[in-house]
Amino acid sequence: MKKILFIMLMIATTIFAQDNYSIDTSYTIKSTYNKLIKKYPFITVAQSQSNIAVTEIKEVIYQKHKDRALHLDAFFFNKQKNNPAVIMIHGGGWRSGNKNQLQDMAREIALKGYSCFAIEYRLSLEAKYPEGIYDVKNAIKFIKDNAIKFNVDPNKIAVLGCSSGGQMAALIGTTNEILDFEDKSFKSKSSSKVQAIIDVDGVLAFKHPESSEADMASFWLGGTYAEKPENWSSASALSHTNKVSPPILFINSSFPRFHAGRDDMIAILNQYKIYSEVKTMENSPHSFWFFQPWFTETIVYTTQFLDKIFK
Template sequence: MRKIIFILFLLSCVVKAQQTYSVDTSYTVKSTYNKLIKKYPSITIPLIEKHKELNKITDVVYYNENGRALHLDAFIYDTRKRNPAVIIIHGGGWRSGNKNQMNAFAEEIADKGYSCFTIEYRLSLEAKYPYGIYDVKNAIKFIKDNAKKFKVDPDKIAVLGCSSGGQMAALIGTTNENPAFDDPLNESKSSSKVNAIINVDGVLAFRHPESSEGEMASFWLGGTYEEKTENWKNASALNHTDKNTPPTLFINSSIDRFHAGRDDMIKILNQNKIYNEVHTIENSPHSFWFFQPWFDQTVLYTTNFLNKIFK
């Protein structure tokens, strides 16, 4: 009996060691559906067909820091050639959400001839900015390190994010080759550089006339604008946009505050003759990408852009 109790004690210690952080589960596809269905009674959660051409590998550990393992799911189009890759970052106000809620989207994109990856990253209850950025850049390095296994062309990498994930995707893409945004503990020799940005309703500037970011941003950034001014500036992709920014696609809802900084970023891209597209889905709510009829539109805009850039 004592032996059994001792074993149970050891197991409980292992569990505690594996997860010693809080998890906010408030942002899910189901909770968002329940919130939107009254105003948009015709919306449906998309049914995803089984794609025979796809290989799926779930919960791959891409990085481990002090016993904290971070995972990704891979959806790989089965071909003899290496595919362009799409790194997909979920939303949730930097605090909630998980990689699984983007898997349906990843499957649909992958079926068009891509290797897609949905990424787990540390949220604000566990780690503040810039650790979530480090995590996604670490995932990009891991995918490049294992490019053959994942059938990835390491010179054709797009980063895509929705909502707060869109903000992160834009920041990751505009800080290519900037060592200040790479994890100093990661010893991989691969670059975290990406070759295209897809921003789905993510802000480009935290402090901007169009922006109304407040409590959620403050929590992730470690304080208010007055308390953490440098974080608010450095986390804004607009402040890093220049001649080296890769081609960029913006897909937006009809809610203006989620476009903050977009038009200013487009001006810089145009000045530097960098290809960009904008698609605003009329009469759509934030989180439109989860539901029909907007899901198919989002997939179409994304794949058309990717085909133009990579194929």
């Protein structure tokens, strides 16, 4: 009986110890599909195929924290030497998800003439804000340092994120070279500056009339708004939007709470004549990018925007 209870407990929990840190495996493409299929019976999981024009190099270590290695997966168009790069940040409420969830998207974007990188970063069970931001910025520096290896033009870098990854992408882009958001211990000859942002259904402001961020955000940010108001503000891309912010594409579901602060941000960008686009997937769920028919549409909107900015 005790053995059965132990097995049931292991199945019920989504938290597993691994080395000296824990991971939450609750946010997966499969679990999301099972959650959505009743309401959206027409959806299928998007899949891509390997292509000889795209070189794939997986599990590249870009940084180590003591014994903890952080990896990225590279997918780059090999028919030209200086591709614009797309840094890709997975979602999962800052707590779950993994870089593998963006591999299909990376392959498809790379095939259009880009170098794409799905990034592993430390999640909230392992490290609180702003450590995950540091990780992605360090990955950007690593990619620039190794630009020749990955066919990257280091002056043409976009950051793309989905859900919580979209929030991170917008924050990374709007804090270009702000020292408070740089890991000073990471040695690199390059900067973490990016030239474009693609925010796929990620909030722009944590404390906002449209926002409903609660436990997940509080856990990552080190406390509730009442406890850590400075983190809730500094982690919001809206707080940093100004005359030097990069162009941005917003790809959104039909749920306003996942783009809280977007319209306020666009108003600031418009003041400074900074280019922005909004694409809304009508009648779509959150996490639409995993599934057809929205996956292909997401790739089209993304590559059209990147072509406009970089080509």
